[in-house]
Amino acid sequence: MKTIITLSIMALILTGCGNKNASAPASVPATLPVLNIAYESATTEAEFPVAIQGKTDVEIRSQVNGTLDKIYVDEGAYVSQGQPLFKINDNPYRQQLNNATASLNAAKATVINAQIEVEKLTPLVQNKVVSDYQLKTAKANLEIAKANVAQTQAVVANAQINLGYTIIKAPVSGYIARIPRKQGSLISTADPEALTKLSDTREVYVYFSLGENDFINFKTQYEGKTINDKLKNLPPVSLVLSDNSIYSQTGKIDMVDGQFDKTTGAITLRAKFSNPNGLLRSGNTGKIKISIQHDNSIVIPQEATIEIQDKLFVFLVDQKNNVARQPILISGKSGTNYLIKEGLKTGDRIVLKGFESLPDGATIIPENSKKTVAKI
Known part of the structure; x- marks a missing residue:
């Protein structure tokens, strides 16, 4: 009986030693989609804060002194050119x-x-x-x-x-602003405050500013020898309202200021928008959205990047299909894509997705390689 037990123990020991010496199965490389980097065209949209004014904004003032006898209109009313507004005694x-x-x-x-x-x-x-x-x-x-x-x-x-x-009439058609003076008030031609303001908003002017670098880039985007020639070749622009909705009408940039503001280092541009429904009023704010064409750019999907400590990385694939994290700098966004400023060049390959747990140096099996990203 003792002999049988001893043999069993020896057999277990030998079996355990044999398992330790057996080689572990090799890990299988992950099969991941890879994107081939190539130059292509892309369009980005830049937004700039704006101030909106009516095509005609007029201060209504009295040209004679006297007592304000009658007020013919109410605040916010739409009036036609030549319509009586106020009567001085x-x-x-x-x-x-x-x-x-x-x-x-x-x-x-x-x-x-x-x-x-x-x-x-x-x-x-x-x-x-x-x-x-x-x-x-x-x-x-x-x-x-x-x-x-x-x-x-x-x-x-x-x-x-x-x-x-003594009869003050509307010089243009438009909307009446607030009327601070009331009937019976003493009116003087020297009053610092106007009787009211009148805005013709059938068309509105949208003013925005570009810094010097932005203006240089803006000028180089479009054909034409002069600013007026370039303005003719500009595409329509969009207006983003304060609630982030897009105004239904597109506008046209039709004016560039003659000089830069010495204080801000910016130059003012003007876009004109039709306002048939009177949605826009003088004093509205928002942002103007300008489309900028980029030729021979490197564009990658945002989903192909990972952010670590406020820096963006991609997983670069070398010739042996080994991956390594590569930091990148972007110059702008185009839809759901990034325009690359630094970090990638044409001919590079990056992992498109599924890289979250990949360590540097890991080997992958490329799948469904592409030459370009989806059309923008």
């Missing part, structure tokens, strides 16, 4: 017109009297009844009377203009 100006008219009538009567005097003296001088001196004096008085008529006519015209200014 016109009694003083009506009286001035009456006085000027009376003075004009008196001046005209003086002309008639002077003319009669000249007509009376003319035959007397011809017959040498009176001296020529008296006729010359009468003619001079007639010219003075005519000059007085012209002067008083100017006074009448000025009084009529001032009377007309």
Whole structure:
């Protein structure tokens, strides 16, 4: 019995030693999709903050002093060109017109009297009844009377203009802003604050600024010898509203400022947008979205990158199908793709996905190699 037990123990020991000496099965390389890097064209979209103004923004001010008698419109209302907005008390100006008219009538009567005097003296001088001196004096008085008529006519015209200014009309069609003054307020032409503002927003101007480098890149993107030539070749631009929605109408950049702002180092551009439904108002904010074409660029999907401590990496595949983490710098985004600035070159291969647990130096089996990424 002891012999049988001893043999069994020896057999177990030998079996255990044999398992230790057996070689472990080799790990199988992962089969992963690989992307072949090649140059291609891509489009990026840059956004810039904007200030929106109506095509015409007008301050409505009184051109005469007086009391505000009537307000014909409400705040926010749409008014047509020539529509009455305010009325200044016109009694003083009506009286001035009456006085000027009376003075004009008196001046005209003086002309008639002077003319009669000249007509009376003319035959007397011809017959040498009176001296020529008296006729010359009468003619001079007639010219003075005519000059007085012209002067008083100017006074009448000025009084009529001032009377007309008591009715303040809309110079353009548009929307009324706030009306800080109320009926009965004393109005002066020297008031620092306008009666209201009027915005013609059937078209709006969208102003934005580009830094010097952005402006240089902007100019080199489009054909044309002059700025005006380049503006004609610019594609339409989009407007992103404050709620991040895209405005339904596209716009056209039609103006570049003549000089850079010395304080900010930026230059102002203007885009024009149609506003048929009146959605946009002066003072709106948002962002303008400009598409920029990039030729001969390296573009990779964002999903082919991994971010580690605020840096982006890809998994580069060498000729032996070994992988290594490669840091990259991007110059922009195009949809779900990155435009590569540094770190990759044409002919390189990177792992497209499934690399999360890959260590540096691991070997993979490339699958479904591609020359380019999907169309943008």
